Amino acid sequence: MNPRRKQRLAVVASIGILVIGAISLMLYALTDSIDLFYTPSEIIEGKQGQRPEVGQRLRIGGMVVPGTVSRNSESLAVSFDLVDVGPKVTVRYSGILPDLFREGQGIVATGVLINDTTIEAQEVLAKHDEEYMPPELAEKMKGIKHVKPEDASY
Template identity: 75%
Template sequence: MNPRRQKRLIGVLSIVLLVGAAVWMMLSALSENIDHFYTPSEIINGKQGVTPKVGQRLRIGGMVVPGSVKRDQESLSVSFDLADTGPVVTVSYAGILPDLFREGQGIVATGRLAENNFIVADEVLAKHDEEYMPPELAEKMKGIKHVKPENLNTNQNTGSGQ
């Protein structure tokens, strides 16, 4: 092989290896920072046969179970149950909750899985209007009718006062 072609080949191969190493490092760094979205059912039963591992960062979306919100009187800590179509997962959060947070409301929390059905959240987001729901959660909850807490007693009072 001609020495000139040999130098050119070595240069091209080294550039390809450097670019490949840079792409591999970027992808591995990104994969560590990905928060996978789960519903409470997927955390308990698994998503496509794979359950999240304890300590894994994740996002979870569901409806706050009415009557499950427990607030610590001495701090900003709060815990509540989150459900979709099946199992219930408990979420613990230390901080100021969004103004729209309430029982029977859809929320998305970001945090770490502490136990099989217990999540320590770093951030809690509440939906911004009556119709909004994360697309992943909306797909899981098709056909499920949830009763809002403020509408629980109105069914008994319909027709009174007319």
């Protein structure tokens, strides 16, 4: 191999190494801001054989179980249970809930896993259209009867 080819190969190899290093650094920086989506069953049983770790930031979606909404009269603290097709997960939230939040309604919460069945939420979103459901949740909810907001008794 002549010296000119060796020099080109060295330049191309060093550019490749720099690009791989830059991509690795970007992916490492994004790990703190990535919120994985789970359903209550996936939190308890695991998603693809892997359960989320305590302290992990995540998003959870499911239906609010009727009769489980508990409000603190002295603060804005609220706790409620979420369910999809299996076990229930408790969500604790301190703040003003969305206007569309109701028992039997689908919600998505972003927060931190406190223990195996409890999430401390920083954000709670209520879906606005009764017909829409995330595809993953819709697949799991097939055949499950839930209470629609107009049928729920308060």
